[in-house]
Amino acid sequence: xxxxxxxxxxxxxxxxxxxxxxxxxxxxxxxxxxxxxxxxxxxxxxxxxxxxxxxxxxxxxxxxxxxxxxxxxxxxxxxxxxxxxxxxxxxxxxxxxxxxxxxxxxxxxxxxxxxxxxxxxxxxxxxxxxxxxxxxxxxxxxxxxxxxxxxxxxxxxxxxxxxxxxxxxxxxxxxxxxxxxxxxxxxxxxxxxxxxxxxxxxxxxxxxxxxxxxxxxxxxxxxxxxxxxxxxxxxxxxxxxxxxxxxxxxxxxxxxxxxxxxxxxxxxxxxx
Numbered sequence: 001x002x003x004x005x006x007x008x009x010x011x012x013x014x015x016x017x018x019x020x021x022x023x024x025x026x027x028x029x030x031x032x033x034x035x036x037x038x039x040x041x042x043x044x045x046x047x048x049x050x051x052x053x054x055x056x057x058x059x060x061x062x063x064x065x066x067x068x069x070x071x072x073x074x075x076x077x078x079x080x081x082x083x084x085x086x087x088x089x090x091x092x093x094x095x096x097x098x099x100x101x102x103x104x105x106x107x108x109x110x111x112x113x114x115x116x117x118x119x120x121x122x123x124x125x126x127x128x129x130x131x132x133x134x135x136x137x138x139x140x141x142x143x144x145x146x147x148x149x150x151x152x153x154x155x156x157x158x159x160x161x162x163x164x165x166x167x168x169x170x171x172x173x174x175x176x177x178x179x180x181x182x183x184x185x186x187x188x189x190x191x192x193x194x195x196x197x198x199x200x201x202x203x204x205x206x207x208x209x210x211x212x213x214x215x216x217x218x219x220x221x222x223x224x225x226x227x228x229x230x231x232x233x234x235x236x237x238x239x240x241x242x243x244x245x246x247x248x249x250x251x252x253x254x255x256x257x258x259x260x261x262x263x264x265x266x267x268x269x270x271x272x
Contacts, residue, residue, distance in 0.1 A: 095192025
């Protein structure tokens, strides 16, 4: 076995041991990001889908855990369509829209209409750029530049065009070949994570993510773990991509190579 294969196998074994211990504390839940964590990063965001094996594993975990939640920057209905798994709680648009497992429509923050107008005003300054796409999700948006001829040159052009978004109450945050636009003070993945843990009275938590926007989730779980409120395992995903930020690696207990390995972990946990 080559050294890299040995390291990934050891990471998976360690993730399984830590996650199993966390989920043994009842009530327990799985809270996970979608893109880059359960779905490979793709050039066209609309074509994202769960990696092989993840759907069945999530369904099994829905049956045995207090909650399985997708905490994502995507619009909730898009996340539900892309997972195709019933019984999931979805905190979409970075936790500003909630889609209950049995609901047909998400519940948005009361300020949603004004946020849409402010987002539209900021995005209006972005000219057409080759290979750059805008994913407008109502109360948040993402500018993807993975398909640009030169992504390194595209990023500063995008940031310059978006200008001083915070004067409009919109925060910019760079991620994996993307720029997130989110309303300031309305909530984030961290506040959504805290709300889910509190709502279900979780004692055991497995948290999974791959990018800087997931650090808010990681911090909340870390703080609750340090306080003794929960037993938790924080799993980073995408260590083999070369795009995962160092801050995410440092915040995680263990880092898996990619979404395929994350699915392997969930399959193993679903069999317990």
